[in-house]
Amino acid sequence: MSLLSVRDLTVKFAMRDQTVTALDQISFDLGKGERLGIVGESGAGKSITGFSLMNLLSRPGFIDSGSIQFEGEEIAGLPDRKMRSIRGNRMAMIFQDPMVTLNPVLTIGQQMVETLQAHRRLSRADAEQIAIMKLREVYIPSPEERLAQYPHELSGGMRQRIIIAMALLLEPQLIIADEPTTALDVTIQADIMELLLELCTSNMVGLILITHDLGVVSQMTERTLVMYAGRIIEAGKTREIINDPQHPYTQGLINALPQQTLPGHRLKQIPGNMPGLAAIPTGCAFNPRCPYAVDHCRSTRPETVSYASVEVACHEVNRLHNTVLEDESA
Amino acid sequence: MKDLTAEVETQTILELRNVEKRFDLDKGFLETLKFKGGRFTREQRSVHAVNNVSLEVKRGEALCVVGESGCGKSTVARLVAGLLEPSAGEIHYDGQRIDNKSRGQLLDLRKKMQMIFQNPYASLNPRMTIQQALEEPVRYHNPGLSRGEVRAKVAEVMKSVGVDPSWSSRYPHEFSGGQRQRIAIARALTVDPEFIIADEPISALDVSIQAQVLNLMLEAKEERGLTYLFITHDLSVVEHFGTRVVVLYLGSVCELADTRTLFSNPKHPYTKALLSAVPQLKDDKPNHIRLKGEIPTPINLPPGCPFESRCASANARCREEKPRPIVQPDGAMVACHAVEEGRLSPEI
Amino acid sequence: MSSMVDTGEPTRLQRIWQSNMAYSFRRNPVAVVSLVIFLIIAVMSLLAPVIAPFDPYDPASIDIMNSEYPPAWVEGSEPEFILGTDDQGRDLWSTILYGTRLSLIIGLCAVGLQAFLGISIGLIAGYIGGRLDNILMRLADIQLSFSTLMVAIIFLAVTQAMFGSETFNQYAIFFLIAVIGVAEWPQYARTVRATVLAEKRKEYVDSARVLGFGAGRIMVRHILPNSLSPIFVISTVQVANAIISEASLSFLGLGMPPSQPSLGSLISSGFDYIFSGSWWITAIPGVVLVVLVLVINLLGDWMRDVLNPKLYKG
Numbered sequence: 001m002s003l004l005s006v007r008d009l010t011v012k013f014a015m016r017d018q019t020v021t022a023l024d025q026i027s028f029d030l031g032k033g034e035r036l037g038i039v040g041e042s043g044a045g046k047s048i049t050g051f052s053l054m055n056l057l058s059r060p061g062f063i064d065s066g067s068i069q070f071e072g073e074e075i076a077g078l079p080d081r082k083m084r085s086i087r088g089n090r091m092a093m094i095f096q097d098p099m100v101t102l103n104p105v106l107t108i109g110q111q112m113v114e115t116l117q118a119h120r121r122l123s124r125a126d127a128e129q130i131a132i133m134k135l136r137e138v139y140i141p142s143p144e145e146r147l148a149q150y151p152h153e154l155s156g157g158m159r160q161r162i163i164i165a166m167a168l169l170l171e172p173q174l175i176i177a178d179e180p181t182t183a184l185d186v187t188i189q190a191d192i193m194e195l196l197l198e199l200c201t202s203n204m205v206g207l208i209l210i211t212h213d214l215g216v217v218s219q220m221t222e223r224t225l226v227m228y229a230g231r232i233i234e235a236g237k238t239r240e241i242i243n244d245p246q247h248p249y250t251q252g253l254i255n256a257l258p259q260q261t262l263p264g265h266r267l268k269q270i271p272g273n274m275p276g277l278a279a280i281p282t283g284c285a286f287n288p289r290c291p292y293a294v295d296h297c298r299s300t301r302p303e304t305v306s307y308a309s310v311e312v313a314c315h316e317v318n319r320l321h322n323t324v325l326e327d328e329s330a
Numbered sequence: 331m332k333d334l335t336a337e338v339e340t341q342t343i344l345e346l347r348n349v350e351k352r353f354d355l356d357k358g359f360l361e362t363l364k365f366k367g368g369r370f371t372r373e374q375r376s377v378h379a380v381n382n383v384s385l386e387v388k389r390g391e392a393l394c395v396v397g398e399s400g401c402g403k404s405t406v407a408r409l410v411a412g413l414l415e416p417s418a419g420e421i422h423y424d425g426q427r428i429d430n431k432s433r434g435q436l437l438d439l440r441k442k443m444q445m446i447f448q449n450p451y452a453s454l455n456p457r458m459t460i461q462q463a464l465e466e467p468v469r470y471h472n473p474g475l476s477r478g479e480v481r482a483k484v485a486e487v488m489k490s491v492g493v494d495p496s497w498s499s500r501y502p503h504e505f506s507g508g509q510r511q512r513i514a515i516a517r518a519l520t521v522d523p524e525f526i527i528a529d530e531p532i533s534a535l536d537v538s539i540q541a542q543v544l545n546l547m548l549e550a551k552e553e554r555g556l557t558y559l560f561i562t563h564d565l566s567v568v569e570h571f572g573t574r575v576v577v578l579y580l581g582s583v584c585e586l587a588d589t590r591t592l593f594s595n596p597k598h599p600y601t602k603a604l605l606s607a608v609p610q611l612k613d614d615k616p617n618h619i620r621l622k623g624e625i626p627t628p629i630n631l632p633p634g635c636p637f638e639s640r641c642a643s644a645n646a647r648c649r650e651e652k653p654r655p656i657v658q659p660d661g662a663m664v665a666c667h668a669v670e671e672g673r674l675s676p677e678i
Numbered sequence: 679m680s681s682m683v684d685t686g687e688p689t690r691l692q693r694i695w696q697s698n699m700a701y702s703f704r705r706n707p708v709a710v711v712s713l714v715i716f717l718i719i720a721v722m723s724l725l726a727p728v729i730a731p732f733d734p735y736d737p738a739s740i741d742i743m744n745s746e747y748p749p750a751w752v753e754g755s756e757p758e759f760i761l762g763t764d765d766q767g768r769d770l771w772s773t774i775l776y777g778t779r780l781s782l783i784i785g786l787c788a789v790g791l792q793a794f795l796g797i798s799i800g801l802i803a804g805y806i807g808g809r810l811d812n813i814l815m816r817l818a819d820i821q822l823s824f825s826t827l828m829v830a831i832i833f834l835a836v837t838q839a840m841f842g843s844e845t846f847n848q849y850a851i852f853f854l855i856a857v858i859g860v861a862e863w864p865q866y867a868r869t870v871r872a873t874v875l876a877e878k879r880k881e882y883v884d885s886a887r888v889l890g891f892g893a894g895r896i897m898v899r900h901i902l903p904n905s906l907s908p909i910f911v912i913s914t915v916q917v918a919n920a921i922i923s924e925a926s927l928s929f930l931g932l933g934m935p936p937s938q939p940s941l942g943s944l945i946s947s948g949f950d951y952i953f954s955g956s957w958w959i960t961a962i963p964g965v966v967l968v969v970l971v972l973v974i975n976l977l978g979d980w981m982r983d984v985l986n987p988k989l990y991k992g
Contacts, residue, residue, distance in 0.1 A: 187618075189609075190606075215610060269545055445888040470895075
């Protein structure tokens with residue numbers, strides 16, 4: 001049985017004059033201890049996916065249809081009271097900005113003990129022992145002293161470590177990390193990512209890593225979903241997607257990276273912009289920016305098909321692949 | 331004619347000489363009073379954002395300044411742009427000292443030197459239409475131009491950076507980040523500058539849009555012969571865009587080298603750590619150099635090497651004496667005692 | 679075919695109608711009702727010379743014999759005078775129309791003066807900063823530590839004594855505008871300074887500086903248009919305050935003379951008769967004053983909610 005199973009999840013936002021679709025029939029599975037990356041640019045719906053899984057969507061967003069099964073239990077539309085026992089307990093979330101998650105007027109210790117006592121019947125001393133243990137796990141020097149400190153007394157990297165320790169407090173089955181290192185520097189980011197990877201593998205915790213950075217996904221995850229305009233357009237093993245992307249958007253995204261071009265030459269850019277949610281093109285959402293688009297792409301939405309060991313939602317993937325092969329042989 | 335241009339290319343356009351910038355934390359007399367050990371003392375705390383930085387930008391090149399947050403790279407950009415005044419040192423542009431001039435005296439320089447900002451959501455005035463925003467600098471710097479000439483100039487710039495003329499009557503909030511950055515670049519180019527300071531121009535943008543904006547900047551460089559001072563934290567962009575790179579750490583220059591030299595043969599231990607930390611696409615075994623600790627605060631800096639607290643090769647000399655930049659055989663300038671003494675372990 | 683026309687660029691009016699502000703306005707019945715009432719009061723009072731059946735400023739049309747007629751719905755009334763008459767025999771309806779007009783004019787002009795002083799001082803203090811900022815803001819503090827009414831009473835009493843009540847009454851409206859205008863500039867100056875300090879840090883200001891623009895141009899063309907939201911919000915509150923200040927001063931006999939009554943002087947003049955049964959001379963202008971101030975404040979509240987940057991992202 002998979003840890004998390006999402007089927008045809010559709011999330012809509014009730015705007016002033018219309019209702020827009022933010023997530024359009026998202027389906028994916030996550031096995032126990034599996035690490036999944038969700039990649040996309042801003043507006044692709046990757047953060048909304050994370051929020052929906054945690055049942056943290058707030059007005060005007062709502063789950064329109066579809067199901068989210070977590071350890072076999074349906075959690076889409078679960079009342080908040082019941083969801084609270086799952087959230088933080090069996091499922092934890094790490095946000096981009098640690099200052100948002102940490103309460104600035106409480107010490108680290110108070111916050112950790114409070115979280116523990118909210119879910120477990122523990123004495124204060126026992127809770128503190130667990131907190132110290134968890135802080136040690138994330139390599140925080142002298143954890144006993146940290147408990148008495150306030151978030152603003154710590155550096156950004158240290159705070160993000162504490163967030164991770166707090167996420168791990170209740171030994172969750174699944175961690176959803178939404179751009180966990182975007183606010184941090186490269187050298188710190190590398191440390192935090194390594195730590196997260198180590199903790200997930202050693203504790204068999206499932207990880208959903210939401211990021212815009214293909215490099216991070218490539219180092220952290222086993223499988224990847226690529227999102228565009230609220231839809232999953234490509235899914236498969238991370239290696240396969242990075243090395244041999246099938247969807248023109250994924251190809252464009254990877255080719256647009258400066259590493260893919262000789263220094264000083266033009267980058268291979270994707271023309272145009274991500275469409276707004278209110279103006280998603282009919283047919284394939286990517287068609288106005290796609291160099292391979294034909295009439296069919298503009299009228300009909302592509303089904304997800306298996307191709308070269310990945311799942312891809314593109315009408316023209318066969319033709320695309322053939323032309324690429326011809327180019328290479330020529 | 332050709333020889334002349336060749337000579338121009340190696341000319342120094344911008345020079346920073348021992349530039350320092352401190353921001354006082356305790357403003358006013360009362361705040362400097364501290365109560366310590368039973369008596370009042372006066373103590374002035376200040377953030378040392380930029381310490382004794384000297385560098386040159388050659389005409390036609392793209393000098394990249396890299397470093398992590400708080401390393402003073404944005405302060406360098408703002409000092410050069412004249413938005414801040416250096417606490418010490420001199421800044422020369424085209425052989426002329428610019429850091430002590432008034433706004434009126436610098437008006438001509440403004441046509442030559444322009445800046446592109448990090449956040450396209452804040453760098454355009456939200457209450458001005460695109461047309462107004464683009465026309466304003468042209469009018470201001472060329473008061474003699476007629477209405478038609480101003481419009482022609484704006485139309486020309488819009489065309490060259492791919493700003494759709496139909497955008498002109500709209501306001502910035504109607505555009506995406508990438509489009510706004512394009513407009514901001516167009517605005518900087520309306521005065522026909524020769525030197526552009528770009529302060530993290532693409533870090534607020536999405537990957538596919540980053541490529542568009544970088545390409546646009548490369549095109550502008552080739553077509554208009556621009557010189558860039560490019561501030562960024564993204565090393566892959568540096569490798570692609572820069573001709574030379576300066577690595578800053580806590581406001582001091584660690585290493586200055588040609589891009590190719592720096593990426594193929596980094597020498598300063600900090601540069602090495604920085605390069606190893608960039609997530610790579612193709613290898614899935616992350617193997618980065620772990621730095622101990624974190625960046626110390628730039629308040630009341632230690633007397634020695636700023637990187638000493640996190641450096642694996644640090645010794646007593648590093649703690650006491652600040653290293654001076656020394657030119658290496660391959661042309662790189664490195665400020666490190668360990669490199670100078672050859673005691674840096676080669677495998678890290 | 680009609681869809682072809684509709685797809686064109688929206689006109690300015692359409693854009694305003696579709697804007698967030700107009701939308702929240704349409705959705706807020708309190709704001710709509712307040713605006714409607716305010717507009718009715720404003721239009722009627724501005725058209726007072728056209729609408730009013732009598733001219734209260736014309737002594738020839740006043741007959742002392744008509745004094746203290748009650749409103750039309752009370753017994754003993756005279757149908758000619760819908761809201762009755764005051765102690766001097768003036769038609770109360772006409773007098774209220776003229777009085778409201780005076781109150782509104784004084785309120786708006788005084789706020790105009792406050793805004794001019796406050797915005798200029800606030801912009802300069804916020805943008806230039808340093809010692810000048812310190813001096814200007816300490817001045818504002820000193821000004822704020824006197825209550826508006828106290829300053830106004832002293833000033834008006836002194837001028838009244840200096841010029842004699844004849845001259846004073848002639849120019850009372852200007853004195854009132856000046857004193858209310860000058861007394862409350864710090865409200866504007868502080869608000870504007872605070873927004874300027876926030877706006878000054880934004881990159882578009884840096885960008886203007888890099889383009890070499892002068893301080894005056896940056897302040898007026900770039901920072902001021904982006905500081906308008908809080909200015910609008912305090913302006914509504916200030917108009918209401920100024921109307922009340924004017925009414926209070928007139929009530930105390932330091933404002934508009936009884937021959938040219940504003941709402942405040944009307945209330946005051948009727949106050950002597952309230953116990954002799956002629957309640958309407960005080961009560962009706964009082965209700966008008968309360969309604970006027972209330973709707974302006976309600977509009978101000980709505981505007982503050984809409985323009986609050988924390989609630990609404992532009």
